[in-house]
Amino acid sequence: MTDRPTIPPIGRDEFRAAMARIATAVSVITTDGPEGRHGMTASAVASVSDEPATILACIHRSTLMNSRLKSNGVMCVNVLSDRHDALSRLFANAGSTLDERFASSAWDMLATGAPVMQDAAIALDCEIVEVAEVATHSVFFGELRALRLAESASPLLYYNRGFHSIGTGILSED
Template identity: 25%
Template sequence: MINSDIFKQAMSQYAAGVTVITTVHQEKPIGITATSFSSLSLDPPLVIVNLSKKLFTHQVILESGIFAVNMLKSSQKELGMRFAGMIPGVEDRFEGLDVKTAVTNSPILTNSLAWVDCRVWATYEGGDHTIFVGEVVDVNSSSDGVPLVYSNRQWQGVSELEGNEENN
């Protein structure tokens, strides 16, 4: 058996884009910050989100069959912290935000870098998490900004590396 603290430390070294996973429960928007997100397939367009079974959001997505993934910009660290429950006194995580309703009825954070609106296509057991495969039913992307990244338990931005212009 491996040491879980060392495993968590090793996994914290992996840089991942910060997202806010949103859905709706009894006509009220809910959301949570997550980094365990990835594209899966182009045909059909599928993404995966991995959520702890302990989360209320997990249960709501299982019941509703819908979710949206909002990819955050580096300028949206506070938003990532808000949906991670890291800002004391915030009761309504959506209060004061520019939000629209997606095709599935999930809330969309309109100022995010990009978003995908999904219907649950499949679920798989993954230990203490569930792997949600979402079929993308709507999508939007902005080129205004750079991704917010979480690595080594720190919020970070992304910068261009020298020589990237050769790859364009």
């Protein structure tokens, strides 16, 4: 076995600049249960497996959402369409109340009891089956218990620190 030189880690700013150049769908993740309802905007969501249908969401450990997801054991990933720019900002704003956030859209439930946006492009209603702690975040693995697809919707994308639409280009920048 050969000795490998120590490779220094990439710096935080350089890493963040690189990640900003990966286009991702924007979602509002919601939960409800014994610890109460909560919701936040997120882009760190991905498919894990199709059998069983499983997704993951990465949530910073310091957030209230992190503890609510762990206590409630359910989440709905509401994938936003390009007309939800303002709603995504509202759910990302730490200064907005939960009442303000949830009053901004119509909600119902599917299987788990987590709030589901009636006009989400995609709603992925999940039971949290595993949580992995990695660095500053918890990775929540959710098995789908129900889903709903909109008839047609152009997704809201986050790219290079701005919101974009496939059809119309840039919507706004941070």
